[in-house]
Amino acid sequence: MIRKLLVLIVFFASLSAYGQGVGFATDTSPSGGASTELALTLDDVIHTAQNQSIAAMTARYTFLSSYWAFRSYKASRLPSLNLTGEVMNFNRSLTLLQDYDTGDLRYMENYNLQNTVGLSIRQNIALTGGTLSLYSSLNRLDQFGDRDSKSYYSQPITLSYTQPLFAYNSFKWAKKIEPKQFELAKRQYIEDMEAVTLRAVGYFFDLVLSRAQYDIAVKNYSNTKALHAIAEQRLELGSIKKDELLQLELRMLNDSLSINTTALTVREQQMRLNSFLRLPENARVLPSVDYDIPMVDMNYDMVVGKALENSSFNLQNDIKTLNAEADIARAKAERGASASINARFGLSQSGDTFRSAYADLLDQEVVGLQFSIPIFDWGMGKGRVKMAKARAEMVRSQIEQEEIDYRHEIFTLLEQFSAQYNQCYVARRANDIAERRYMIAMDNFRRGTLSVTDMNTAQSERDTANKTYIESLATFWQYYYDLRGRTLYDFIHKVDIVTEFEKIIEE
Numbered sequence: 001m002i003r004k005l006l007v008l009i010v011f012f013a014s015l016s017a018y019g020q021g022v023g024f025a026t027d028t029s030p031s032g033g034a035s036t037e038l039a040l041t042l043d044d045v046i047h048t049a050q051n052q053s054i055a056a057m058t059a060r061y062t063f064l065s066s067y068w069a070f071r072s073y074k075a076s077r078l079p080s081l082n083l084t085g086e087v088m089n090f091n092r093s094l095t096l097l098q099d100y101d102t103g104d105l106r107y108m109e110n111y112n113l114q115n116t117v118g119l120s121i122r123q124n125i126a127l128t129g130g131t132l133s134l135y136s137s138l139n140r141l142d143q144f145g146d147r148d149s150k151s152y153y154s155q156p157i158t159l160s161y162t163q164p165l166f167a168y169n170s171f172k173w174a175k176k177i178e179p180k181q182f183e184l185a186k187r188q189y190i191e192d193m194e195a196v197t198l199r200a201v202g203y204f205f206d207l208v209l210s211r212a213q214y215d216i217a218v219k220n221y222s223n224t225k226a227l228h229a230i231a232e233q234r235l236e237l238g239s240i241k242k243d244e245l246l247q248l249e250l251r252m253l254n255d256s257l258s259i260n261t262t263a264l265t266v267r268e269q270q271m272r273l274n275s276f277l278r279l280p281e282n283a284r285v286l287p288s289v290d291y292d293i294p295m296v297d298m299n300y301d302m303v304v305g306k307a308l309e310n311s312s313f314n315l316q317n318d319i320k321t322l323n324a325e326a327d328i329a330r331a332k333a334e335r336g337a338s339a340s341i342n343a344r345f346g347l348s349q350s351g352d353t354f355r356s357a358y359a360d361l362l363d364q365e366v367v368g369l370q371f372s373i374p375i376f377d378w379g380m381g382k383g384r385v386k387m388a389k390a391r392a393e394m395v396r397s398q399i400e401q402e403e404i405d406y407r408h409e410i411f412t413l414l415e416q417f418s419a420q421y422n423q424c425y426v427a428r429r430a431n432d433i434a435e436r437r438y439m440i441a442m443d444n445f446r447r448g449t450l451s452v453t454d455m456n457t458a459q460s461e462r463d464t465a466n467k468t469y470i471e472s473l474a475t476f477w478q479y480y481y482d483l484r485g486r487t488l489y490d491f492i493h494k495v496d497i498v499t500e501f502e503k504i505i506e507e
Contacts, residue, residue: 038279039286042204042477048277049200050193055276059192060504066185067505073178077126077171084137085117092144113142129169133160138357151350152357158346158364165340165371168333173326180319187312187488190499194485201481203276205474207269208287212470214262216463221255227445227455228252244452251456293424293476296417296491303414303487304407310488310496313406317399324392331388335381339371410486417479420472427465427472434458434465 040048050056091114094107120135139153231245274283308314347361374381441458444450484490488497 036280036283037286038283039288041288041290042201045204045273045277045285045287046197046200048279049196052278053196053200053276054278055196055199056193059189059196062192063185063189063501063504066182067501070178070182070185073174076124077175079121079123082120082122083118084120085115087115087117089114089116109145111144113144115140124171126169126171126175128163129167129171130161130163134158135160149352151352152354153348153350154357155346155348155364156358156361158344158348160342160344160346162343163341164338166333166337167340168330173322173329177319177322177326180315180322184312184315184319186499186501187310187315189501189504190488190497191312191485193499194481194488194497198478198481198485199276201474201477203269203273204287205470205477207266207273207285208289209467209470209474210262210265210269211287212466213463214259214266216466217255217258217262220459220463221252221259223442224248224252224255224459227442230446231452247452247456251452251459289473291428291473293421293473294492295421296480298414298417298483298491300411300414303483304410306487306489306496307406307410311486313403317402320395320399321392324388324395328385328388328392331381331384335374335385337371337373339369341367341369343367410483413479413483413486417476417483420476420479424469424472424476427469431465431469434462438462 090112092109092111095110096105097108098105116137116139118135118137120133123132124130125132135155135158137155137158141151141153143149143151228245228248231248235242235245270284271281273279273285274281279285344364344366346364348364349357349359349361351357351359438458438461441450441455445452445455480491484497489495490497
Protein backbone atom coordinates (compact mmCIF):
# COMPACT_ATOMS: atom_id res chain seq x y z
CA MET A 1 0.00 0.00 0.00
CA ILE A 2 2.83 2.41 0.91
CA ARG A 3 4.59 1.64 -2.35
CA LYS A 4 1.42 2.47 -4.30
CA LEU A 5 1.03 5.76 -2.49
CA LEU A 6 4.65 6.66 -3.26
CA VAL A 7 4.10 5.82 -6.91
CA LEU A 8 1.04 8.08 -7.03
CA ILE A 9 2.88 10.91 -5.30
CA VAL A 10 5.69 10.69 -7.85
CA PHE A 11 3.14 10.43 -10.64
CA PHE A 12 1.19 13.56 -9.69
CA ALA A 13 4.41 15.43 -8.88
CA SER A 14 5.57 14.56 -12.38
CA LEU A 15 2.33 15.92 -13.86
CA SER A 16 2.84 19.14 -11.90
CA ALA A 17 6.39 19.39 -13.20
CA TYR A 18 5.12 18.92 -16.72
CA GLY A 19 2.78 21.87 -16.25
CA GLN A 20 5.87 23.97 -15.45
CA GLY A 21 7.74 22.69 -18.46
CA VAL A 22 10.35 20.56 -16.62
CA GLY A 23 10.99 17.03 -15.45
CA PHE A 24 9.88 14.86 -18.39
CA ALA A 25 11.50 13.02 -21.21
CA THR A 26 9.74 13.41 -24.53
CA ASP A 27 9.26 11.04 -27.41
CA THR A 28 7.77 11.37 -30.85
CA SER A 29 7.04 7.72 -31.78
CA PRO A 30 4.59 6.05 -32.08
CA SER A 31 2.47 8.71 -30.38
CA GLY A 32 2.64 11.07 -33.32
CA GLY A 33 4.30 14.03 -31.54
CA ALA A 34 6.05 15.19 -28.40
CA SER A 35 4.66 13.29 -25.44
CA THR A 36 5.10 12.83 -21.70
CA GLU A 37 6.40 9.40 -20.71
CA LEU A 38 4.94 7.61 -17.68
CA ALA A 39 6.22 4.18 -16.65
CA LEU A 40 3.29 2.43 -14.96
CA THR A 41 2.79 -1.12 -13.75
CA LEU A 42 -0.54 -2.90 -13.73
CA ASP A 43 -0.98 -2.05 -10.02
CA ASP A 44 -0.28 1.63 -10.77
CA VAL A 45 -2.91 1.69 -13.51
CA ILE A 46 -5.46 -0.01 -11.25
CA HIS A 47 -4.76 2.39 -8.38
CA THR A 48 -5.03 5.41 -10.68
CA ALA A 49 -8.30 4.12 -12.16
CA GLN A 50 -9.82 3.61 -8.71
CA ASN A 51 -8.85 7.10 -7.59
CA GLN A 52 -9.51 9.37 -10.55
CA SER A 53 -11.48 7.65 -13.32
CA ILE A 54 -14.99 8.84 -14.15
CA ALA A 55 -16.28 5.30 -13.52
CA ALA A 56 -14.87 5.38 -9.98
CA MET A 57 -16.38 8.82 -9.34
CA THR A 58 -19.75 7.56 -10.58
CA ALA A 59 -19.54 4.63 -8.16
CA ARG A 60 -18.78 7.01 -5.26
CA TYR A 61 -21.67 9.34 -6.07
CA THR A 62 -24.03 6.39 -6.46
CA PHE A 63 -23.03 5.16 -3.01
CA LEU A 64 -23.39 8.64 -1.50
CA SER A 65 -26.90 8.87 -2.96
CA SER A 66 -27.78 5.58 -1.25
CA TYR A 67 -26.16 6.79 1.97
CA TRP A 68 -28.28 9.94 2.12
CA ALA A 69 -31.38 7.92 1.29
CA PHE A 70 -30.61 5.71 4.29
CA ARG A 71 -30.00 8.80 6.43
CA SER A 72 -33.42 10.09 5.41
CA TYR A 73 -34.98 6.77 6.42
CA LYS A 74 -33.27 6.90 9.83
CA ALA A 75 -34.41 10.50 10.27
CA SER A 76 -38.02 9.43 9.59
CA ARG A 77 -37.81 7.19 12.67
CA LEU A 78 -36.77 10.08 14.93
CA PRO A 79 -38.97 12.83 16.40
CA SER A 80 -39.42 15.82 14.11
CA LEU A 81 -39.77 19.33 15.51
CA ASN A 82 -41.69 21.82 13.37
CA LEU A 83 -42.52 25.48 13.70
CA THR A 84 -45.64 26.49 11.77
CA GLY A 85 -47.41 29.76 11.35
CA GLU A 86 -49.73 31.95 9.36
CA VAL A 87 -48.80 35.60 9.65
CA MET A 88 -50.63 38.72 8.41
CA ASN A 89 -53.51 36.77 6.94
CA PHE A 90 -55.78 39.68 6.00
CA ASN A 91 -59.30 38.93 4.79
CA ARG A 92 -61.85 41.47 3.58
CA SER A 93 -64.60 39.77 1.62
CA LEU A 94 -68.27 38.75 1.56
CA THR A 95 -69.08 35.34 2.93
CA LEU A 96 -72.32 33.43 2.43
CA LEU A 97 -73.75 32.52 5.87
CA GLN A 98 -76.95 30.89 7.05
CA ASP A 99 -79.01 32.20 9.96
CA TYR A 100 -79.55 29.26 12.31
CA ASP A 101 -82.80 30.69 13.67
CA THR A 102 -84.55 31.55 10.41
CA GLY A 103 -82.59 29.48 7.91
CA ASP A 104 -82.11 32.53 5.69
CA LEU A 105 -78.95 32.79 3.58
CA ARG A 106 -77.26 36.14 3.23
CA TYR A 107 -73.85 37.60 2.55
CA MET A 108 -72.00 39.02 5.50
CA GLU A 109 -68.91 41.17 5.45
CA ASN A 110 -65.74 39.45 6.61
CA TYR A 111 -63.11 41.99 7.67
CA ASN A 112 -60.30 40.62 9.84
CA LEU A 113 -56.63 39.89 10.32
CA GLN A 114 -55.36 36.56 11.67
CA ASN A 115 -51.95 35.55 13.02
CA THR A 116 -51.20 31.99 14.09
CA VAL A 117 -48.04 30.34 15.37
CA GLY A 118 -47.54 26.73 16.47
CA LEU A 119 -44.81 24.35 17.60
CA SER A 120 -45.21 20.61 17.17
CA ILE A 121 -43.27 17.40 17.79
CA ARG A 122 -44.19 14.39 15.67
CA GLN A 123 -43.05 10.78 16.14
CA ASN A 124 -43.85 7.78 13.96
CA ILE A 125 -44.31 4.54 15.92
CA ALA A 126 -42.71 1.78 13.85
CA LEU A 127 -44.07 -1.06 16.00
CA THR A 128 -47.74 -0.16 15.54
CA GLY A 129 -47.67 2.11 12.50
CA GLY A 130 -49.29 4.95 14.44
CA THR A 131 -48.32 8.60 14.75
CA LEU A 132 -47.93 10.51 18.01
CA SER A 133 -47.97 14.32 18.04
CA LEU A 134 -47.49 16.95 20.72
CA TYR A 135 -48.16 20.55 19.78
CA SER A 136 -48.84 24.00 21.12
CA SER A 137 -50.42 26.94 19.27
CA LEU A 138 -51.67 30.48 19.65
CA ASN A 139 -54.07 32.38 17.39
CA ARG A 140 -54.87 36.08 17.38
CA LEU A 141 -57.94 37.42 15.54
CA ASP A 142 -58.36 41.16 14.88
CA GLN A 143 -61.87 42.17 13.73
CA PHE A 144 -62.32 45.48 11.90
CA GLY A 145 -65.43 47.44 11.04
CA ASP A 146 -67.99 49.33 13.12
CA ARG A 147 -66.67 47.75 16.31
CA ASP A 148 -62.98 46.86 16.33
CA SER A 149 -62.07 43.93 18.56
CA LYS A 150 -59.41 41.38 19.08
CA SER A 151 -59.38 37.90 20.60
CA TYR A 152 -56.90 35.12 21.36
CA TYR A 153 -57.28 31.37 21.17
CA SER A 154 -54.57 29.25 22.79
CA GLN A 155 -53.80 25.55 22.90
CA PRO A 156 -50.85 25.41 25.34
CA ILE A 157 -50.48 21.68 25.06
CA THR A 158 -52.27 19.07 23.00
CA LEU A 159 -51.41 15.39 22.61
CA SER A 160 -52.82 13.50 19.66
CA TYR A 161 -52.46 9.96 18.44
CA THR A 162 -53.59 8.31 15.25
CA GLN A 163 -53.56 4.51 15.05
CA PRO A 164 -54.61 2.65 11.89
CA LEU A 165 -56.19 -0.75 12.54
CA PHE A 166 -55.75 -3.72 10.19
CA ALA A 167 -53.66 -1.48 7.92
CA TYR A 168 -50.39 -2.05 6.10
CA ASN A 169 -47.55 -0.99 8.40
CA SER A 170 -45.02 0.66 6.09
CA PHE A 171 -42.75 1.51 9.03
CA LYS A 172 -42.43 -2.15 9.96
CA TRP A 173 -41.44 -3.26 6.48
CA ALA A 174 -39.11 -0.30 5.97
CA LYS A 175 -37.30 -1.35 9.15
CA LYS A 176 -36.63 -4.75 7.55
CA ILE A 177 -35.76 -3.54 4.04
CA GLU A 178 -33.92 -0.22 4.38
CA PRO A 179 -30.88 -1.47 6.38
CA LYS A 180 -30.44 -4.25 3.81
CA GLN A 181 -30.69 -1.68 1.02
CA PHE A 182 -27.85 0.31 2.57
CA GLU A 183 -25.71 -2.78 3.06
CA LEU A 184 -26.44 -3.64 -0.58
CA ALA A 185 -25.23 -0.17 -1.60
CA LYS A 186 -21.95 -0.78 0.24
CA ARG A 187 -21.34 -4.10 -1.48
CA GLN A 188 -22.34 -2.74 -4.87
CA TYR A 189 -19.86 0.10 -4.43
CA ILE A 190 -17.02 -2.38 -3.85
CA GLU A 191 -18.22 -4.43 -6.83
CA ASP A 192 -18.34 -1.29 -8.98
CA MET A 193 -14.76 -0.49 -7.98
CA GLU A 194 -13.74 -4.05 -8.88
CA ALA A 195 -15.45 -3.52 -12.24
CA VAL A 196 -13.29 -0.41 -12.66
CA THR A 197 -10.27 -2.59 -11.91
CA LEU A 198 -11.32 -5.14 -14.53
CA ARG A 199 -11.68 -2.40 -17.15
CA ALA A 200 -8.26 -1.00 -16.22
CA VAL A 201 -6.72 -4.45 -16.69
CA GLY A 202 -8.26 -4.70 -20.15
CA TYR A 203 -7.03 -1.27 -21.24
CA PHE A 204 -3.57 -1.92 -19.79
CA PHE A 205 -3.01 -5.18 -21.65
CA ASP A 206 -4.53 -3.80 -24.85
CA LEU A 207 -1.79 -1.18 -24.74
CA VAL A 208 0.84 -3.79 -23.82
CA LEU A 209 -0.14 -5.94 -26.79
CA SER A 210 -0.27 -3.06 -29.25
CA ARG A 211 3.15 -1.76 -28.15
CA ALA A 212 4.63 -5.26 -28.34
CA GLN A 213 3.31 -5.68 -31.88
CA TYR A 214 4.71 -2.27 -32.82
CA ASP A 215 8.12 -3.12 -31.38
CA ILE A 216 8.10 -6.44 -33.23
CA ALA A 217 7.12 -4.71 -36.46
CA VAL A 218 10.03 -2.27 -36.12
CA LYS A 219 12.45 -5.10 -35.29
CA ASN A 220 11.15 -7.26 -38.13
CA TYR A 221 11.59 -4.46 -40.63
CA SER A 222 15.16 -3.84 -39.45
CA ASN A 223 16.04 -7.54 -39.57
CA THR A 224 14.37 -8.11 -42.93
CA LYS A 225 16.15 -5.09 -44.39
CA ALA A 226 19.50 -6.50 -43.25
CA LEU A 227 18.63 -9.93 -44.63
CA HIS A 228 17.56 -8.35 -47.93
CA ALA A 229 20.99 -6.76 -48.28
CA ILE A 230 22.59 -10.15 -47.66
CA ALA A 231 20.23 -11.77 -50.18
CA GLU A 232 21.24 -9.25 -52.87
CA GLN A 233 24.87 -10.27 -52.41
CA ARG A 234 23.95 -13.95 -52.51
CA LEU A 235 21.98 -13.34 -55.73
CA GLU A 236 25.10 -12.00 -57.38
CA LEU A 237 26.94 -15.12 -56.23
CA GLY A 238 24.14 -17.30 -57.57
CA SER A 239 23.32 -18.93 -54.23
CA ILE A 240 19.77 -17.58 -54.20
CA LYS A 241 17.03 -17.29 -56.79
CA LYS A 242 15.44 -14.08 -57.95
CA ASP A 243 11.98 -15.10 -56.73
CA GLU A 244 13.38 -15.65 -53.22
CA LEU A 245 14.86 -12.15 -53.24
CA LEU A 246 11.50 -10.74 -54.36
CA GLN A 247 9.79 -12.77 -51.64
CA LEU A 248 12.13 -11.22 -49.07
CA GLU A 249 11.55 -7.77 -50.53
CA LEU A 250 7.78 -8.30 -50.28
CA ARG A 251 8.25 -9.30 -46.66
CA MET A 252 10.20 -6.10 -46.03
CA LEU A 253 7.40 -4.01 -47.57
CA ASN A 254 4.77 -5.80 -45.46
CA ASP A 255 6.85 -5.16 -42.34
CA SER A 256 6.97 -1.49 -43.28
CA LEU A 257 3.19 -1.40 -43.62
CA SER A 258 2.87 -3.23 -40.30
CA ILE A 259 4.83 -0.46 -38.58
CA ASN A 260 2.26 2.12 -39.69
CA THR A 261 -0.69 -0.09 -38.78
CA THR A 262 0.61 -1.01 -35.33
CA ALA A 263 1.61 2.61 -34.62
CA LEU A 264 -1.99 3.65 -35.23
CA THR A 265 -3.20 0.87 -32.93
CA VAL A 266 -0.78 2.02 -30.21
CA ARG A 267 -2.11 5.58 -30.43
CA GLU A 268 -5.69 4.36 -30.29
CA GLN A 269 -5.08 2.14 -27.23
CA GLN A 270 -3.06 4.90 -25.58
CA MET A 271 -5.92 7.38 -26.02
CA ARG A 272 -8.42 4.88 -24.59
CA LEU A 273 -6.24 4.33 -21.52
CA ASN A 274 -5.59 8.06 -21.09
CA SER A 275 -9.29 8.79 -21.36
CA PHE A 276 -10.18 6.13 -18.80
CA LEU A 277 -7.50 7.23 -16.33
CA ARG A 278 -8.11 10.93 -17.05
CA LEU A 279 -4.48 11.47 -18.01
CA PRO A 280 -3.34 14.35 -20.25
CA GLU A 281 -3.79 13.64 -23.93
CA ASN A 282 -0.05 13.82 -24.55
CA ALA A 283 0.76 11.34 -21.76
CA ARG A 284 2.53 8.26 -23.11
CA VAL A 285 2.27 5.29 -20.78
CA LEU A 286 5.15 2.84 -20.91
CA PRO A 287 3.55 -0.30 -19.47
CA SER A 288 5.79 -2.32 -17.19
CA VAL A 289 4.67 -5.95 -17.19
CA ASP A 290 5.49 -8.50 -14.51
CA TYR A 291 5.66 -11.75 -16.44
CA ASP A 292 5.76 -13.88 -13.29
CA ILE A 293 2.17 -14.76 -12.44
CA PRO A 294 1.36 -15.80 -8.85
CA MET A 295 0.20 -19.24 -7.79
CA VAL A 296 -3.35 -18.72 -6.48
CA ASP A 297 -4.99 -21.42 -4.39
CA MET A 298 -8.71 -21.66 -5.19
CA ASN A 299 -11.35 -24.34 -4.91
CA TYR A 300 -15.01 -24.28 -5.85
CA ASP A 301 -16.49 -24.53 -2.35
CA MET A 302 -14.34 -21.70 -1.03
CA VAL A 303 -15.02 -19.42 -4.00
CA VAL A 304 -18.78 -19.99 -3.96
CA GLY A 305 -18.86 -19.54 -0.19
CA LYS A 306 -17.06 -16.20 -0.43
CA ALA A 307 -19.29 -15.10 -3.31
CA LEU A 308 -22.49 -15.82 -1.40
CA GLU A 309 -21.09 -14.32 1.81
CA ASN A 310 -19.50 -11.12 0.48
CA SER A 311 -21.16 -10.15 -2.79
CA SER A 312 -24.46 -8.39 -3.34
CA PHE A 313 -26.09 -11.51 -4.82
CA ASN A 314 -27.71 -12.87 -1.64
CA LEU A 315 -28.66 -9.42 -0.40
CA GLN A 316 -30.43 -8.63 -3.65
CA ASN A 317 -32.40 -11.86 -3.35
CA ASP A 318 -33.27 -11.15 0.30
CA ILE A 319 -34.59 -7.71 -0.67
CA LYS A 320 -36.61 -9.17 -3.55
CA THR A 321 -38.17 -11.69 -1.14
CA LEU A 322 -38.97 -9.02 1.47
CA ASN A 323 -40.55 -6.75 -1.14
CA ALA A 324 -42.70 -9.65 -2.36
CA GLU A 325 -43.82 -10.40 1.20
CA ALA A 326 -44.53 -6.71 1.79
CA ASP A 327 -46.73 -6.66 -1.31
CA ILE A 328 -48.72 -9.60 0.08
CA ALA A 329 -49.16 -7.82 3.42
CA ARG A 330 -50.29 -4.65 1.63
CA ALA A 331 -52.79 -6.56 -0.52
CA LYS A 332 -54.23 -8.32 2.54
CA ALA A 333 -54.54 -5.04 4.45
CA GLU A 334 -56.33 -3.35 1.57
CA ARG A 335 -58.67 -6.31 1.00
CA GLY A 336 -60.73 -6.20 4.19
CA ALA A 337 -62.01 -3.69 6.69
CA SER A 338 -59.95 -0.63 7.50
CA ALA A 339 -60.23 1.46 10.60
CA SER A 340 -58.31 4.04 12.55
CA ILE A 341 -58.54 5.49 16.05
CA ASN A 342 -57.97 9.21 16.43
CA ALA A 343 -57.52 10.63 19.90
CA ARG A 344 -56.68 14.15 21.01
CA PHE A 345 -56.25 15.40 24.57
CA GLY A 346 -55.19 18.85 25.69
CA LEU A 347 -55.94 22.23 27.13
CA SER A 348 -57.35 25.33 25.44
CA GLN A 349 -58.83 28.76 26.18
CA SER A 350 -59.90 31.96 24.46
CA GLY A 351 -59.97 35.54 25.65
CA ASP A 352 -59.79 39.16 24.69
CA THR A 353 -56.23 39.50 26.02
CA PHE A 354 -53.12 37.40 25.77
CA ARG A 355 -53.11 36.74 29.50
CA SER A 356 -56.75 35.70 29.62
CA ALA A 357 -56.16 33.22 26.81
CA TYR A 358 -53.90 31.24 29.18
CA ALA A 359 -56.03 31.58 32.34
CA ASP A 360 -58.48 28.94 33.57
CA LEU A 361 -57.56 26.50 30.81
CA LEU A 362 -60.32 24.14 29.67
CA ASP A 363 -59.90 20.45 29.00
CA GLN A 364 -60.46 19.15 25.49
CA GLU A 365 -60.83 15.47 24.64
CA VAL A 366 -61.64 14.14 21.20
CA VAL A 367 -61.77 10.41 20.49
CA GLY A 368 -63.17 8.82 17.40
CA LEU A 369 -63.14 5.64 15.36
CA GLN A 370 -63.24 5.77 11.58
CA PHE A 371 -63.85 2.60 9.63
CA SER A 372 -64.59 1.29 6.18
CA ILE A 373 -65.93 -2.21 5.55
CA PRO A 374 -66.32 -3.47 1.98
CA ILE A 375 -69.66 -5.24 1.61
CA PHE A 376 -69.13 -6.56 -1.88
CA ASP A 377 -66.18 -5.80 -4.16
CA TRP A 378 -66.69 -8.48 -6.84
CA GLY A 379 -63.62 -10.36 -5.60
CA MET A 380 -61.25 -7.48 -6.38
CA GLY A 381 -59.52 -7.59 -2.98
CA LYS A 382 -59.14 -11.35 -3.10
CA GLY A 383 -57.72 -11.05 -6.62
CA ARG A 384 -55.08 -8.57 -5.46
CA VAL A 385 -53.96 -10.98 -2.73
CA LYS A 386 -53.79 -13.87 -5.21
CA MET A 387 -51.76 -11.75 -7.61
CA ALA A 388 -49.33 -10.71 -4.85
CA LYS A 389 -48.88 -14.32 -3.77
CA ALA A 390 -48.32 -15.44 -7.37
CA ARG A 391 -45.66 -12.73 -7.84
CA ALA A 392 -43.99 -13.85 -4.60
CA GLU A 393 -43.86 -17.45 -5.83
CA MET A 394 -42.47 -16.25 -9.15
CA VAL A 395 -39.77 -14.28 -7.33
CA ARG A 396 -38.81 -17.33 -5.26
CA SER A 397 -38.59 -19.47 -8.40
CA GLN A 398 -36.48 -16.82 -10.16
CA ILE A 399 -34.15 -16.59 -7.17
CA GLU A 400 -33.72 -20.36 -7.13
CA GLN A 401 -32.87 -20.38 -10.84
CA GLU A 402 -30.56 -17.38 -10.49
CA GLU A 403 -28.60 -19.10 -7.75
CA ILE A 404 -28.18 -22.21 -9.92
CA ASP A 405 -26.96 -20.03 -12.82
CA TYR A 406 -24.76 -18.02 -10.46
CA ARG A 407 -23.04 -21.13 -9.14
CA HIS A 408 -22.58 -22.40 -12.70
CA GLU A 409 -21.00 -19.12 -13.81
CA ILE A 410 -18.55 -19.22 -10.91
CA PHE A 411 -17.72 -22.87 -11.62
CA THR A 412 -17.05 -22.12 -15.29
CA LEU A 413 -14.97 -19.05 -14.49
CA LEU A 414 -12.98 -20.96 -11.88
CA GLU A 415 -12.27 -23.77 -14.32
CA GLN A 416 -11.15 -21.27 -16.95
CA PHE A 417 -8.88 -19.53 -14.45
CA SER A 418 -7.36 -22.80 -13.26
CA ALA A 419 -6.62 -23.83 -16.84
CA GLN A 420 -5.24 -20.40 -17.71
CA TYR A 421 -2.22 -20.76 -15.44
CA ASN A 422 -1.08 -23.73 -17.52
CA GLN A 423 -1.95 -21.80 -20.68
CA CYS A 424 0.38 -19.00 -19.60
CA TYR A 425 3.17 -21.48 -18.86
CA VAL A 426 2.79 -23.17 -22.25
CA ALA A 427 2.52 -19.83 -24.07
CA ARG A 428 5.67 -18.57 -22.36
CA ARG A 429 7.59 -21.70 -23.33
CA ALA A 430 6.29 -21.42 -26.89
CA ASN A 431 7.32 -17.76 -27.03
CA ASP A 432 10.84 -18.54 -25.81
CA ILE A 433 11.20 -21.41 -28.27
CA ALA A 434 9.84 -19.34 -31.18
CA GLU A 435 12.25 -16.51 -30.32
CA ARG A 436 15.25 -18.86 -30.22
CA ARG A 437 14.15 -20.55 -33.45
CA TYR A 438 13.86 -17.16 -35.12
CA MET A 439 17.38 -16.17 -34.03
CA ILE A 440 18.77 -19.50 -35.26
CA ALA A 441 16.89 -19.06 -38.55
CA MET A 442 18.47 -15.63 -39.04
CA ASP A 443 21.96 -17.07 -38.45
CA ASN A 444 21.28 -19.93 -40.86
CA PHE A 445 19.98 -17.51 -43.49
CA ARG A 446 23.13 -15.40 -43.17
CA ARG A 447 25.22 -18.54 -43.71
CA GLY A 448 23.09 -19.44 -46.71
CA THR A 449 21.68 -22.68 -45.25
CA LEU A 450 18.04 -21.53 -44.93
CA SER A 451 15.50 -20.55 -47.55
CA VAL A 452 13.48 -17.34 -47.56
CA THR A 453 10.29 -19.33 -47.09
CA ASP A 454 11.61 -20.98 -43.94
CA MET A 455 12.84 -17.60 -42.70
CA ASN A 456 9.39 -16.08 -43.18
CA THR A 457 7.80 -19.04 -41.41
CA ALA A 458 10.09 -18.62 -38.41
CA GLN A 459 9.28 -14.93 -38.22
CA SER A 460 5.50 -15.46 -38.44
CA GLU A 461 5.62 -18.16 -35.77
CA ARG A 462 7.66 -15.87 -33.51
CA ASP A 463 5.14 -13.02 -33.97
CA THR A 464 2.17 -15.31 -33.29
CA ALA A 465 3.79 -16.83 -30.20
CA ASN A 466 4.54 -13.42 -28.73
CA LYS A 467 0.97 -12.22 -29.29
CA THR A 468 -0.46 -15.43 -27.82
CA TYR A 469 1.72 -15.11 -24.73
CA ILE A 470 0.62 -11.53 -23.99
CA GLU A 471 -3.02 -12.43 -24.61
CA SER A 472 -2.65 -15.37 -22.20
CA LEU A 473 -1.29 -13.05 -19.50
CA ALA A 474 -4.15 -10.60 -20.08
CA THR A 475 -6.72 -13.41 -19.88
CA PHE A 476 -5.16 -14.72 -16.65
CA TRP A 477 -5.48 -11.35 -14.89
CA GLN A 478 -8.96 -10.74 -16.30
CA TYR A 479 -10.14 -14.10 -14.94
CA TYR A 480 -8.49 -13.35 -11.60
CA TYR A 481 -10.02 -9.88 -11.17
CA ASP A 482 -13.38 -11.17 -12.40
CA LEU A 483 -13.36 -13.81 -9.64
CA ARG A 484 -12.16 -11.21 -7.15
CA GLY A 485 -15.02 -8.90 -8.12
CA ARG A 486 -17.59 -11.68 -7.74
CA THR A 487 -16.31 -12.77 -4.31
CA LEU A 488 -14.99 -9.43 -2.97
CA TYR A 489 -12.01 -11.45 -1.76
CA ASP A 490 -8.30 -10.91 -2.44
CA PHE A 491 -7.04 -14.43 -3.17
CA ILE A 492 -3.39 -13.36 -3.27
CA HIS A 493 -3.33 -11.72 0.17
CA LYS A 494 -6.18 -13.93 1.48
CA VAL A 495 -8.33 -11.10 2.89
CA ASP A 496 -11.81 -9.76 2.22
CA ILE A 497 -11.90 -6.55 0.20
CA VAL A 498 -13.18 -3.74 2.39
CA THR A 499 -13.57 0.01 2.00
CA GLU A 500 -13.45 2.82 4.55
CA PHE A 501 -16.88 4.23 3.81
CA GLU A 502 -16.51 6.90 6.50
CA LYS A 503 -13.80 8.58 4.43
CA ILE A 504 -16.00 8.54 1.33
CA ILE A 505 -18.83 10.16 3.27
CA GLU A 506 -16.56 12.81 4.80
CA GLU A 507 -14.96 13.83 1.48
